[in-house]
Amino acid sequence: MSAKGLEVIDHTVQLTHEWINELTGRASWASHRDALRLLRVTISAIRDHLPHDEAxxxxxxxPLLIRGMYFEGWRPSCTPLPERDAEGFxxxxxxxxxxxxxxxxxxxISEVFRVLNGRISAGEIAQVRAALPKPIRDLWPAP
Structure with a gap:
Protein backbone atom coordinates (compact mmCIF):
# COMPACT_ATOMS: atom_id res chain seq x y z
CA MET A 1 0.00 0.00 0.00
CA SER A 2 1.17 3.49 -0.80
CA ALA A 3 2.22 5.66 2.09
CA LYS A 4 0.02 8.45 0.74
CA GLY A 5 -2.84 6.26 -0.46
CA LEU A 6 -2.07 7.04 -4.12
CA GLU A 7 -1.44 3.56 -5.47
CA VAL A 8 -2.20 4.62 -9.05
CA ILE A 9 0.77 6.99 -8.98
CA ASP A 10 3.07 4.43 -7.37
CA HIS A 11 2.00 1.86 -9.94
CA THR A 12 2.59 4.10 -12.95
CA VAL A 13 6.02 5.09 -11.64
CA GLN A 14 6.89 1.40 -11.23
CA LEU A 15 5.66 0.53 -14.74
CA THR A 16 7.49 3.49 -16.25
CA HIS A 17 10.73 2.35 -14.59
CA GLU A 18 10.15 -1.15 -16.00
CA TRP A 19 9.80 0.20 -19.54
CA ILE A 20 12.89 2.40 -19.18
CA ASN A 21 14.94 -0.38 -17.57
CA GLU A 22 13.98 -2.76 -20.37
CA LEU A 23 14.97 -0.25 -23.05
CA THR A 24 18.21 0.61 -21.26
CA GLY A 25 19.12 -3.08 -21.17
CA ARG A 26 18.05 -3.81 -24.75
CA ALA A 27 20.02 -0.86 -26.12
CA SER A 28 22.95 -1.51 -23.75
CA TRP A 29 22.94 2.09 -22.64
CA ALA A 30 24.26 3.25 -19.27
CA SER A 31 21.95 6.26 -18.96
CA HIS A 32 18.32 5.71 -18.03
CA ARG A 33 17.72 9.39 -18.77
CA ASP A 34 18.94 8.99 -22.35
CA ALA A 35 16.86 5.82 -22.77
CA LEU A 36 13.80 7.71 -21.59
CA ARG A 37 14.54 10.44 -24.13
CA LEU A 38 14.83 7.80 -26.89
CA LEU A 39 11.52 6.26 -25.83
CA ARG A 40 9.78 9.64 -25.63
CA VAL A 41 10.92 10.93 -29.01
CA THR A 42 10.23 7.61 -30.76
CA ILE A 43 6.68 7.25 -29.45
CA SER A 44 6.02 10.90 -30.35
CA ALA A 45 7.28 10.28 -33.89
CA ILE A 46 4.98 7.25 -34.15
CA ARG A 47 2.04 9.28 -32.80
CA ASP A 48 2.51 11.99 -35.41
CA HIS A 49 2.12 9.47 -38.24
CA LEU A 50 -1.08 7.88 -36.92
CA PRO A 51 -4.70 8.81 -37.50
CA HIS A 52 -6.09 10.43 -34.34
CA ASP A 53 -8.27 7.51 -33.23
CA GLU A 54 -5.39 5.07 -33.57
CA ALA A 55 -2.99 7.42 -31.76
CA PRO A 63 1.56 3.62 -18.31
CA LEU A 64 0.13 6.96 -17.23
CA LEU A 65 3.50 8.76 -17.10
CA ILE A 66 4.57 7.52 -20.53
CA ARG A 67 1.14 8.39 -21.89
CA GLY A 68 1.62 11.94 -20.63
CA MET A 69 4.96 12.20 -22.43
CA TYR A 70 3.34 10.74 -25.54
CA PHE A 71 0.67 13.45 -25.62
CA GLU A 72 2.94 16.30 -24.52
CA GLY A 73 3.19 18.82 -27.33
CA TRP A 74 0.78 16.95 -29.62
CA ARG A 75 -0.95 19.18 -32.12
CA PRO A 76 -3.77 17.03 -33.56
CA SER A 77 -4.55 19.64 -36.23
CA CYS A 78 -1.06 19.06 -37.66
CA THR A 79 -1.20 15.27 -37.73
CA PRO A 80 -0.89 12.81 -39.26
CA LEU A 81 2.21 14.24 -40.88
CA PRO A 82 2.29 14.27 -44.67
CA GLU A 83 5.87 12.94 -44.79
CA ARG A 84 5.78 9.23 -45.46
CA ASP A 85 9.44 8.22 -45.61
CA ALA A 86 11.54 6.29 -43.11
CA GLU A 87 14.47 8.67 -43.51
CA GLY A 88 12.49 11.63 -42.16
CA PHE A 89 11.17 9.49 -39.31
CA ILE A 109 15.02 2.71 -32.64
CA SER A 110 14.24 -0.96 -33.29
CA GLU A 111 14.80 -1.66 -29.59
CA VAL A 112 12.06 0.84 -28.75
CA PHE A 113 9.77 -1.02 -31.15
CA ARG A 114 10.67 -4.30 -29.43
CA VAL A 115 9.82 -2.84 -26.02
CA LEU A 116 6.47 -1.72 -27.42
CA ASN A 117 5.91 -5.17 -28.94
CA GLY A 118 6.33 -6.70 -25.49
CA ARG A 119 4.35 -4.12 -23.53
CA ILE A 120 1.38 -3.33 -25.79
CA SER A 121 -1.15 -5.97 -26.88
CA ALA A 122 -0.38 -7.77 -30.14
CA GLY A 123 -3.69 -6.63 -31.60
CA GLU A 124 -2.97 -2.98 -30.92
CA ILE A 125 0.57 -3.28 -32.27
CA ALA A 126 -0.86 -4.80 -35.47
CA GLN A 127 -3.30 -1.91 -35.81
CA VAL A 128 -0.63 0.73 -35.21
CA ARG A 129 1.78 -0.88 -37.65
CA ALA A 130 -0.96 -1.16 -40.28
CA ALA A 131 -1.80 2.54 -39.86
CA LEU A 132 1.79 3.69 -40.39
CA PRO A 133 3.16 4.49 -43.84
CA LYS A 134 4.83 1.37 -45.27
CA PRO A 135 8.41 2.74 -45.17
CA ILE A 136 8.03 3.48 -41.44
CA ARG A 137 6.15 0.24 -40.76
CA ASP A 138 9.08 -1.63 -42.32
CA LEU A 139 11.37 -0.25 -39.58
CA TRP A 140 9.20 -1.91 -36.90
CA PRO A 141 10.03 -5.59 -36.33
CA ALA A 142 6.95 -7.81 -36.25
CA PRO A 143 6.01 -9.00 -32.75
Whole structure:
Protein backbone atom coordinates (compact mmCIF):
# COMPACT_ATOMS: atom_id res chain seq x y z
CA MET A 1 0.00 0.00 0.00
CA SER A 2 1.17 3.49 -0.80
CA ALA A 3 2.22 5.66 2.09
CA LYS A 4 0.02 8.45 0.74
CA GLY A 5 -2.84 6.26 -0.46
CA LEU A 6 -2.07 7.04 -4.12
CA GLU A 7 -1.44 3.56 -5.47
CA VAL A 8 -2.20 4.62 -9.05
CA ILE A 9 0.77 6.99 -8.98
CA ASP A 10 3.07 4.43 -7.37
CA HIS A 11 2.00 1.86 -9.94
CA THR A 12 2.59 4.10 -12.95
CA VAL A 13 6.02 5.09 -11.64
CA GLN A 14 6.89 1.40 -11.23
CA LEU A 15 5.66 0.53 -14.74
CA THR A 16 7.49 3.49 -16.25
CA HIS A 17 10.73 2.35 -14.59
CA GLU A 18 10.15 -1.15 -16.00
CA TRP A 19 9.80 0.20 -19.54
CA ILE A 20 12.89 2.40 -19.18
CA ASN A 21 14.94 -0.38 -17.57
CA GLU A 22 13.98 -2.76 -20.37
CA LEU A 23 14.97 -0.25 -23.05
CA THR A 24 18.21 0.61 -21.26
CA GLY A 25 19.12 -3.08 -21.17
CA ARG A 26 18.05 -3.81 -24.75
CA ALA A 27 20.02 -0.86 -26.12
CA SER A 28 22.95 -1.51 -23.75
CA TRP A 29 22.94 2.09 -22.64
CA ALA A 30 24.26 3.25 -19.27
CA SER A 31 21.95 6.26 -18.96
CA HIS A 32 18.32 5.71 -18.03
CA ARG A 33 17.72 9.39 -18.77
CA ASP A 34 18.94 8.99 -22.35
CA ALA A 35 16.86 5.82 -22.77
CA LEU A 36 13.80 7.71 -21.59
CA ARG A 37 14.54 10.44 -24.13
CA LEU A 38 14.83 7.80 -26.89
CA LEU A 39 11.52 6.26 -25.83
CA ARG A 40 9.78 9.64 -25.63
CA VAL A 41 10.92 10.93 -29.01
CA THR A 42 10.23 7.61 -30.76
CA ILE A 43 6.68 7.25 -29.45
CA SER A 44 6.02 10.90 -30.35
CA ALA A 45 7.28 10.28 -33.89
CA ILE A 46 4.98 7.25 -34.15
CA ARG A 47 2.04 9.28 -32.80
CA ASP A 48 2.51 11.99 -35.41
CA HIS A 49 2.12 9.47 -38.24
CA LEU A 50 -1.08 7.88 -36.92
CA PRO A 51 -4.70 8.81 -37.50
CA HIS A 52 -6.09 10.43 -34.34
CA ASP A 53 -8.27 7.51 -33.23
CA GLU A 54 -5.39 5.07 -33.57
CA ALA A 55 -2.99 7.42 -31.76
CA UNK A 56 -5.37 7.57 -28.79
CA UNK A 57 -6.02 3.81 -28.74
CA UNK A 58 -2.26 3.19 -28.78
CA UNK A 59 -1.73 5.53 -25.83
CA UNK A 60 -4.44 3.86 -23.79
CA UNK A 61 -2.14 0.86 -23.21
CA UNK A 62 0.80 2.92 -21.96
CA PRO A 63 1.56 3.62 -18.31
CA LEU A 64 0.13 6.96 -17.23
CA LEU A 65 3.50 8.76 -17.10
CA ILE A 66 4.57 7.52 -20.53
CA ARG A 67 1.14 8.39 -21.89
CA GLY A 68 1.62 11.94 -20.63
CA MET A 69 4.96 12.20 -22.43
CA TYR A 70 3.34 10.74 -25.54
CA PHE A 71 0.67 13.45 -25.62
CA GLU A 72 2.94 16.30 -24.52
CA GLY A 73 3.19 18.82 -27.33
CA TRP A 74 0.78 16.95 -29.62
CA ARG A 75 -0.95 19.18 -32.12
CA PRO A 76 -3.77 17.03 -33.56
CA SER A 77 -4.55 19.64 -36.23
CA CYS A 78 -1.06 19.06 -37.66
CA THR A 79 -1.20 15.27 -37.73
CA PRO A 80 -0.89 12.81 -39.26
CA LEU A 81 2.21 14.24 -40.88
CA PRO A 82 2.29 14.27 -44.67
CA GLU A 83 5.87 12.94 -44.79
CA ARG A 84 5.78 9.23 -45.46
CA ASP A 85 9.44 8.22 -45.61
CA ALA A 86 11.54 6.29 -43.11
CA GLU A 87 14.47 8.67 -43.51
CA GLY A 88 12.49 11.63 -42.16
CA PHE A 89 11.17 9.49 -39.31
CA UNK A 90 14.71 8.43 -38.32
CA UNK A 91 16.04 11.97 -38.76
CA UNK A 92 13.45 13.32 -36.33
CA UNK A 93 14.51 10.82 -33.68
CA UNK A 94 18.21 11.36 -34.34
CA UNK A 95 17.81 15.12 -33.97
CA UNK A 96 16.91 14.45 -30.33
CA UNK A 97 19.21 11.53 -29.44
CA UNK A 98 21.94 11.57 -32.08
CA UNK A 99 24.30 13.31 -29.67
CA UNK A 100 24.07 10.44 -27.16
CA UNK A 101 27.45 8.70 -27.23
CA UNK A 102 25.86 5.24 -27.06
CA UNK A 103 23.32 5.87 -29.82
CA UNK A 104 23.62 3.16 -32.49
CA UNK A 105 21.13 4.57 -34.99
CA UNK A 106 18.27 2.51 -36.37
CA UNK A 107 19.22 -0.46 -34.17
CA UNK A 108 18.28 1.53 -31.06
CA ILE A 109 15.02 2.71 -32.64
CA SER A 110 14.24 -0.96 -33.29
CA GLU A 111 14.80 -1.66 -29.59
CA VAL A 112 12.06 0.84 -28.75
CA PHE A 113 9.77 -1.02 -31.15
CA ARG A 114 10.67 -4.30 -29.43
CA VAL A 115 9.82 -2.84 -26.02
CA LEU A 116 6.47 -1.72 -27.42
CA ASN A 117 5.91 -5.17 -28.94
CA GLY A 118 6.33 -6.70 -25.49
CA ARG A 119 4.35 -4.12 -23.53
CA ILE A 120 1.38 -3.33 -25.79
CA SER A 121 -1.15 -5.97 -26.88
CA ALA A 122 -0.38 -7.77 -30.14
CA GLY A 123 -3.69 -6.63 -31.60
CA GLU A 124 -2.97 -2.98 -30.92
CA ILE A 125 0.57 -3.28 -32.27
CA ALA A 126 -0.86 -4.80 -35.47
CA GLN A 127 -3.30 -1.91 -35.81
CA VAL A 128 -0.63 0.73 -35.21
CA ARG A 129 1.78 -0.88 -37.65
CA ALA A 130 -0.96 -1.16 -40.28
CA ALA A 131 -1.80 2.54 -39.86
CA LEU A 132 1.79 3.69 -40.39
CA PRO A 133 3.16 4.49 -43.84
CA LYS A 134 4.83 1.37 -45.27
CA PRO A 135 8.41 2.74 -45.17
CA ILE A 136 8.03 3.48 -41.44
CA ARG A 137 6.15 0.24 -40.76
CA ASP A 138 9.08 -1.63 -42.32
CA LEU A 139 11.37 -0.25 -39.58
CA TRP A 140 9.20 -1.91 -36.90
CA PRO A 141 10.03 -5.59 -36.33
CA ALA A 142 6.95 -7.81 -36.25
CA PRO A 143 6.01 -9.00 -32.75
Missing amino acids: VQFAAQM RARIESEVGSVAEYAGPED
